[in-house]
Amino acid sequence: MRNAFADELNQLALSDDRLVLLSGDIGNRLFDRFKQSCPNRFYNCGVAEANMASLAAGIAMCGLRPITYTITPFNTTRCLEQIRDDICYHQVPVLIVGTGSGLSYASLGFTHHSCEDIAMLRSLPGLTILCPADSMELRVLLRKALQLPGPAYLRIGKTGEPHIHQSVPDLEIGKGYRIKNGKDVCLLSTGNMLFTALETGTFLEKSDISTEVFSFHTVKPLDTDLLQNLFARFSVIATMEEHSLIGGFGSSVAEWTADQNPSLTKLMRFGTPDRFPHKIGSQNFLRSAYGLTSQEMAQQIQKQFKCQTLCEH
């Protein structure tokens, strides 16, 4: 995937002189063509990811479109506060690219694995999260991410991922993409799990279980319209990702299901919403603004309880 990234970015940079590539001292020779064609738009920022993230924010504030590139944990969780305060809060169009995501760097040990990045970044308001399944998905998502008005995180693999699409698919950010039709169970895959999801489908079909498969290349914003449709159609839906069960794509679908059918669930969730506060006051002021007061929560719970009791009788 990283070769496709370098190739696609090189093409895009030739026609868009706002693109600036920042690298965290990786990609030896990978960007030679980019450096040659756009010598004043490539900067090796060294092994200093916190600085790189904030630099990108400053560059974007001046109307350019910076892309930060290094191995996923170093470009995400290491500099999380810089992403939160300098990029997301200011909603500047920085593209954060994590390479070798999930278990792609398995043999290098846990320091190079990233199974927490989606969980951490998904809680930051205004950040689009994209996980392409193969080189073709990567090309189209990269192109579209660089047209977004705000920040995005592109979680890519390393090298040797199986090709799933024969040509560049017509993906739309925020919309799941159907790879295969089926009618019994539905597999929702994000990132490089898609090939394995398709294989799983083949196994299931051998047991006469008709399987539908989707690429959920966008984890945030979640395609809730599609989920609505799929949860109505299928009795079993499985999510697949190279990421922790805590806070990742599966969690985000689980949160949605818990919030979706209040008449069917016993769980209610209270917390802060997915946006930064733009009016500041006391702690109580913010709690009221977010509905985190005993009165508000009691009211909601009472409503739910009444509804549930009615449903049961």
Add this chain to the structure above:
Amino acid sequence: MATGSLGHGLSVGIGQALAGKILKEPFRVMILMSDGECNEGSVWEAAMFAPAKQLDNVIAIIDFNKWQATGRSEEVLKLSPLADKWTAFGWDAYEVDGHNYEQILDVFSKIPACKGKPTAIIAHTIKGKGVSFMEGDNNWHYRIPNQEELQKAKQELGVID
């Protein structure tokens, strides 16, 4: 931008300065920091970046009042020799009396004195300067003056008679 969390401003400012070079715009970027802020590792990441890319359109001013939230800066993390540190990192560093506008303006009029080098200005200051009961008392990092103290401070500063 929001600089409530320390150690972000220098990097963001340097990013803006880099954009200025890419866009061939002649603006300069001034970043005001505190001495306590220099505890943050990201400051020194940024300090190595700017001279490596010859960003002589960057001016960092450090308010060096020798105190931070809960102690004397020198005792918390070894800051001195602060100007030498910036020089060693590849910056053109100056030391001024931070309460003396003439000295500050004099440095401003010289820069960039070294082509290709960013400028660091270490502005020596006194925390609570001009208010007898605040000078040298770090409790005023947190305290809010009451009405009586406010009047006294204003008198000492010559804001009221």
